[in-house]
Amino acid sequence: MDDLYSLKQDFNKRGIFLSFSGPISQDLVVEIGATLKKKMKLEEAGKTTVLRVFSAFVENAQNILHYSAESNFGIIAVGSERDCYFILCGNSIDNERVEPLREKLTKIKSMSKEELKQYYKEQRKKGPDEDSKGGGLGFIEMAKKASRPIEFDFRKINDLHSFFSVRIVI
Amino acid sequence: MENLKLDATKDTPEINFDAQQHLIEVRGKSYPENTAEFYSPIFAWMEKYLSQLKDEEVTVNMDIIYFNSSSSKVLLDFFETLENAAGNGSNITVNWFYEEGDEDSLEFGEEFQEDFNSLNFKVVQKES
Numbered sequence: 001m002d003d004l005y006s007l008k009q010d011f012n013k014r015g016i017f018l019s020f021s022g023p024i025s026q027d028l029v030v031e032i033g034a035t036l037k038k039k040m041k042l043e044e045a046g047k048t049t050v051l052r053v054f055s056a057f058v059e060n061a062q063n064i065l066h067y068s069a070e071s072n073f074g075i076i077a078v079g080s081e082r083d084c085y086f087i088l089c090g091n092s093i094d095n096e097r098v099e100p101l102r103e104k105l106t107k108i109k110s111m112s113k114e115e116l117k118q119y120y121k122e123q124r125k126k127g128p129d130e131d132s133k134g135g136g137l138g139f140i141e142m143a144k145k146a147s148r149p150i151e152f153d154f155r156k157i158n159d160l161h162s163f164f165s166v167r168i169v170i
Numbered sequence: 171m172e173n174l175k176l177d178a179t180k181d182t183p184e185i186n187f188d189a190q191q192h193l194i195e196v197r198g199k200s201y202p203e204n205t206a207e208f209y210s211p212i213f214a215w216m217e218k219y220l221s222q223l224k225d226e227e228v229t230v231n232m233d234i235i236y237f238n239s240s241s242s243k244v245l246l247d248f249f250e251t252l253e254n255a256a257g258n259g260s261n262i263t264v265n266w267f268y269e270e271g272d273e274d275s276l277e278f279g280e281e282f283q284e285d286f287n288s289l290n291f292k293v294v295q296k297e298s
Contacts, residue, residue: 026203030180047271051236055274058201058238065203121281124246137239145274 016079016088023072029061036078045085052145052170053078053085059138060089060166069094069161084147090165098154098162105166108139109149116144142168171222174215182208183234189219195231201238209244213251220255228260233267233296234275242278249286256288263290270295 011019018036020028036057040050057078064074074091093101111119120140128136143150148169155163171189178184183198194216202208230252237245249264256262266282268275279293 026181029201029203047269048273051272051274054236055238062201062203062238124243127243137242141239141242 011077011079014079015081015086016077018079019075019077021075024061024064024074024076025072026062026065029058029065032061032076033057040085049085049170053087055145056087056142056168056170059142060087060168063138064089064091067091067093067097085170087168087170088165089168090163092157092161093164095156095160095162098164101164102152102154105139105150105152108143109152111143113144116140120144146170171219174212185212187212187215187219192223192226192228193231194228195233197231197233199236200234200241200244201236202241205238205240205244213247216248216251220251220260223255223260225259225261228262230262230264231267232264235269245278245282249282249289253286253288261290262288264292266291266293267296268293270298 011017017039018032020032033054037050037054040053045053057076061074061076064076065072068074068091070092074089076090077088079086079088108116108119120137123137123140139150146168151167153165155165157163173189174185174187176182176185178198181199181202183196183200186193186195186197188194232245234245252262252264264282264286266279268279276293276295283291283293
């Protein structure tokens with residue numbers, strides 16, 4: 001039982017106030033999203049901030065729904081530090097998705113706000129890539145709304161899968 | 171032509187498309203798991219409606235509190251469909267409603283306003 005307490009202490013230390021680990025569903029996205037909004041409104045966060053954090057939560061959670069290699073399993077956490085909120089998200093992906101995703105995120109990470117705005121418009125007009133289950137716009141949208149560049153990491157689990165994690169700061 | 175009315179759900183907006191009054195309204199949130207599945211009957215209705223339209227004035231009220239990125243693509247397609255009809259001579263007014271203090275919704279509205287010149291596109295702050 002000590003282990004669970006140390007996990008909680010670790011969350012506290014990192015400023016994480018909401019977390020989920022397990023198989024996610026659209027119903028859970030709706031429910032956890034509503035809880036997140038309520039909690040932020042109690043803290044009197046501004047309207048744009050609440051909507052941006054909520055939006056980053058939904059995009060990440062729906063990425064897990066669409067792309068997790070482990071039947072909808074993923075980890076998602078929301079926290080605050082100083083004057084920002086952050087969203088952490090992680091899930092397993094097929095190894096062959098690693099390089100295209102790394103390429104995409106590296107490109108997005110290097111862009112200025114104005115470039116992101118143009119890129120978003122271009123991609124939205126063009127429509128999603130073949131392997132995309134949504135609009136292919138989620139990460140561009142998150143980067144547009146973030147106050148710092150997106151951070152991400154890939155760790156190889158075995159010959160089939162890697163663990164992908166991403167951190168968005170609003 | 172039949173009207174199209176759908177109640178809002180936890181993750182899809184209320185749809186109120188009235189072919190007699192020439193009123194098209196979308197109200198609420200849009201972040202379904204499968205965006206294409208939800209919107210395909212809505213686009214089917216729109217295409218049929220717009221093909222029958224002559225020079226009647228059409229009002230489109232878009233009052234969407236939140237939409238995810240795949241719904242954003244749908245919105246673009248939706249306005250493109252309207253823009254094409256307007257380019258063929260239809261008289262279409264779009265009201266894009268945003269809440270005071272919601273910078274991102276205001277920006278989305280302004281960008282759509284810039285892109286769709288054949289529509290009478292208005293960005294309107296909601297009364298609180």
